[in-house]
Amino acid sequence: MPAFPLEELLARPKSKPKGCSRLPNLMDIKFHNNYWQAAQAENLTYYIYGAYYDNRATVEEAPLVRILTMSSRYGKRNEVKFPQVYCQLWYENQTEPLLVNVTDHKIIWIFGGAPKRVYPTLLSCALPQQQQQVPEMVSLVATRCELATNLLRVVYEPRKWVEPATKPRFMVCVKALNYPYSDLSWRLIEWLELLRLLGADKVVFYEAQMHANMSKVIEHYSQQAGYVELRPLSLGRGEPHAAPNFHYWAMSADGFNRRLNEMIPYNDCFYRNMYNYDYIGVFDIDEIIMPLGNLTSWSQLIDVAQRAPDYQRESSRCQHWASFCFRNVYFPSYAERAPVYPTLPSYYYMLQHVERSPEHCNRYAAVKCLHSTRYVEALHNHFPLFFRRKHSCDPKSVPIQYAQMQHYREPTNKTRLLNPIRDDNIWRFQPQLQQRVHDTYKQLGFLPNEL
Structure with missing residues (x-):
């Protein structure tokens, strides 16, 4: 289960948050199929596969956490209406999440739709510019303070070598x-x-x-x-x-x-x-x-x-x-x-x-x-x-x-x-x-x- 952060969850100290949200535990998670988790917002269902840290120099809004999902909504680009949803970002050694808006939904498909299908959708959560620490985990929620039904490891594989590249990889x-x-x-x-x-x-x-x-x-x-x-x-x-x-x-x-x-x-x-x-x-x-x-x-x-x-x-x-x-x-x-x-x-x-x-x-x-x-x-x-x-x-x-x-x-x-x-x-x-x-x-x- 590569997306579910079981090791990180078990390593967390048990403490009560002072704010409005606590970290979901194993019994709070809505698992969907083998490698997916689910979140609900209004009448829209997200099936969530992975989450990734994006801090590339060409991305002006960075740092971002990208969440890769299948969602039950589809339509023409720029005409699809998604509900406002939020990211609860969990950092190592912190009991309170950082709460940010999901700022973007990108439907990774342009060739029309059909009923009884779910569509690949990439969500973006913009972190504060001054926040340079990489979050350990993220949850997608419909309201800022609700108890999440999903929890994903944030994937970040920084560059493994420091020497100048002599040719493209x-x-x-x-x-x-x-x-x-x-x-x-x-x-x-x-x-x-x-x-x-x-x-x-x-x-x-x-x-x-x-x-x-x-x-x-x-x-x-x-x-x-x-x-x-x-x-x-x-x-x-x-x-x-x-x-x-x-x-x-x-x-x-x-x-x-x-x-x-x-x-x-x-x-x-x-x-x-x-x-x-x-x-x-x-x-x-x-x-x-x-x-x-x-x-x-x-x-x-x-x-x-x-x-x-x-x-x-x-x-x-x-x-x-x-x-x-x-x-x-x-x-x-x-x-x-x-x-x-x-x-x-x-x-x-x-x-x-x-x-x-x-x-x-x-x-x-x-x-x-x-x-x-x-x-x-x-x-x-x-x-x-x-x-x-x-x-x-x-x-x-x-x-x-x-x-x-x-x-x-x-x-x-x-x-x-x-x-x-x-x-x-x-x-x-x-x-x-x-x-x-x-x-x-x-x-x-x-x-x-x-x-």
Whole structure:
């Protein structure tokens, strides 16, 4: 239960507050599903997943505590009315909470609503400017002095190193691995090794319920100096999680509900890691941002992307961008076609699949981005929904001569399958990638000893 501060609660001295609120105890909490808590305000219900301390230099209102929720209210942006709610901020060794207003509700969705759904919503609680101590815990309440029904640990992971960075640091966030009936361990290994070659320092996954071999792969990489992290997750509306494979069927039952819930791991991952990485990507395990030409790493790519033409602006006034985004191009399986690289074993999926659709998708269709942790406030899986417009320009579409987002799946529009062209840019990484994948297979016991 990563959000519930049980250790901090047990360590607190038992004392009666002099003010109007006391710290909720374990029996006061309204737990909702495995990893969520609930709060009620008028006829609105908040299901709360996490809380985070935001003191970034680009956030003028900082310091803030951000609270990531699913709420039962939705409507057009700037037209949704939320009740006034409050944060009770609990500091170490203090028995009285600091009471502040929730100053902002950001609905992390722009594509319409439907009944019986809950919507990802990011709340902001502005701390007094002179208050530089990080709160230990926070509760969301409908009135300032009420006894809270929720209590969350405030996540703050400050920068872990003090030496100047010689190049940007990158990490990747992945939605729930919801594969109980499919063994994609072989795809996962190749993908993780290619990410590492491109410059990813960390990859965070969220667990739904997955195949045993995939769990074995995640465990293997989790032991490698923190390269991979697996975090728990359940659905915000309340679907059961503990029953074997039920999460899979709940996700399959309603694609809209699934997409709404996917915003939670993306944004939890971002806020947990924003101080330690310069750029964060949100990808599926069939997606890779591939530098092209002489570029062989994401750090080189970012350097070039900063100077590349900006298709969305005629002027060059921008110096900072919320995100750098890359156009999607499909690499289908083309199972009926002979392998381009017949001597390479078939379990090297990306190295084998070097034929793609002849045309890239447009700049607004299925793009994926590298998001700046200095400016972004809330993420969709394809682009940032909120960012600091005073300090940065809109996401920049990087020209396709520098990089592309390689998508290893069948396109929805089947005409894109026609007239494939060969694109073997990945082969620049072939010797290292092939050897690393093979070594991992051997270590995990996925290959006979004689191979």
